[in-house]
Amino acid sequence: YGAAPVDRVTVRGSNLSDAHGALLSIQGGSGHAVTGNTLERGGQLGLHLSGEDGSRDWLVARNIIRDNATDGFDVGWEAGGLKALHIDGLTIVDNEISGGPDGDNGRGAWTDTGTSNVVFTGNRMHGNGYQGAMFESSHGLRIEGNVAWGNGFLGAPWAWGGGIVLSSSDHAVVRGNLLAWNADGITVISQSRTDDAPHVEINIHANTIAMAPRTGDTSAFAAGWVMDWSGVLFAAGVYLVLERSLSR
Numbered sequence: 001y002g003a004a005p006v007d008r009v010t011v012r013g014s015n016l017s018d019a020h021g022a023l024l025s026i027q028g029g030s031g032h033a034v035t036g037n038t039l040e041r042g043g044q045l046g047l048h049l050s051g052e053d054g055s056r057d058w059l060v061a062r063n064i065i066r067d068n069a070t071d072g073f074d075v076g077w078e079a080g081g082l083k084a085l086h087i088d089g090l091t092i093v094d095n096e097i098s099g100g101p102d103g104d105n106g107r108g109a110w111t112d113t114g115t116s117n118v119v120f121t122g123n124r125m126h127g128n129g130y131q132g133a134m135f136e137s138s139h140g141l142r143i144e145g146n147v148a149w150g151n152g153f154l155g156a157p158w159a160w161g162g163g164i165v166l167s168s169s170d171h172a173v174v175r176g177n178l179l180a181w182n183a184d185g186i187t188v189i190s191q192s193r194t195d196d197a198p199h200v201e202i203n204i205h206a207n208t209i210a211m212a213p214r215t216g217d218t219s220a221f222a223a224g225w226v227m228d229w230s231g232v233l234f235a236a237g238v239y240l241v242l243e244r245s246l247s248r
Contacts, residue, residue, distance in 0.1 A: 005029045005052065017041045020071060022048035026058075033059040040064070043071030044079050046097075051087035051114070058084075059091045066098045069106035075130055075155065080106030086114035092123060099127040099151075108151060109133045116140045123147075125163065129154025132163040132182060141172035152183030158219050159187040159226045166202065168193060174204040185209035185222040192229035 005028025014037045016023040023042040026032050027050045039046035046068040049058060065081040073079040081097040084090055092109060099105040108128040111118055116139040125132030125148040132148035135141055143164060152161025159165075161183025166172055168191055179185045186207060190199055204223065213220040 007031050009033075010035070012036050014038075019043060021045070023068070024048070025050070028052045028055060030054065030056045031058070033061070034063060035059065035061045036063065038064045038066075039081075040066045040068065041070055042068040044069060044073040045081070045083055047082040048078075049082070049084040049087060049090075051085065053086075055087050057089040058087050059093075060084075060095060061091070061093045063095045065095060067100040067105065069129075070100070073106070075106040080110060080128065080130065081108045081125075083107075083110045083112060084115055085112045087116075089117045090115060091119045092121075093119065094122040096124045097128070097132075098125070099129055105129050107131050107134050108148075111135050111138045111141075113137045118142070121145050126150050128152070131160065131165045132179075134165045134167065135169045135172070136167045138166075138169045139171055141166070141169060141174075143172065143174045143177065145176045147178045147180075148182060149180040150182065153214065158228075159184055159189055159221050159224050162187045162221070165189065167191065169202075170199055171201045172203065174202075175206045177207045179207065180210040181212045183214075183217070184220055184224065185211060187221050187224040187226060190227035190229070190231070192231060 007029045008031040010033045012035045017040045020043040022045040023039045025048040046065040068081050069079040097108040107130040108125040118141045120143045123146045128151045132151035148163030151163050163179035163182035164186045167189045209222045211222050
């Protein structure tokens with residue numbers, strides 16, 4: 001199902017399954033709401049959200065998004081439970097986002113280029129082959145009160161297997177989340193790319209992180225601030241606050 005480009009589209013209480021691409025795609029406009037749906041076995045994505053200049057105030061709440069990315073699409077490009085781009089003001093709350101029984105799908109939730117002022121709270125991400133939640137080139141994030149377990153073991157080496165991953169993103173608060181038995185816990189990753197945001201005002205605190213690395217995994221991060229290029233990790237005005245988090 002697709003909708004484009006009008007304002008205030010609401011999709012509520014639907015059961016959508018077994019499309020080859022995305023089960024539900026909304027493109028452009030403002031004020032959309034996707035609530036109380038079940039989205040399962042989408043070939044590429046369960047839910048695809050793509051705004052444009054001026055797209056604001058979208059809501060994704062109380063959905064079950066499970067067992068998507070079944071048709072072998074490239075996860076690095078776009079495959080998994082949910083992906084959102086180019087939206088100013090996105091609230092993702094109280095959703096369950098999970099992989100198949102073997103954890104063989106893509107990313108759970110993924111915000112990407114041009115997404116800003118994101119509230120991501122009360123979600124449960126589990127059994128996703130890649131990240132439970134990935135915030136890439138996104139700005140102004142509040143990530144609170146989520147639970148992520150058993151994510152990141154399929155194809156996310158180094159620090160990319162987190163229950164929560166921030167990549168090239170800035171101005172974020174990550175607190176009060178519970179992360180258990182993911183390939184990595186919470187990671188902040190800097191890359192050399194044209195849309196790499198300066199990593200300023202990233203505040204990570206009061207999270208609980210429990211780790212159970214698999215045999216042979218020598219690069220598991222409970223909490224990590226890392227980079228994959230030869231730049232300077234620290235610069236004036238660029239900082240990470242990591243405090244009062246419990247890891248085991």
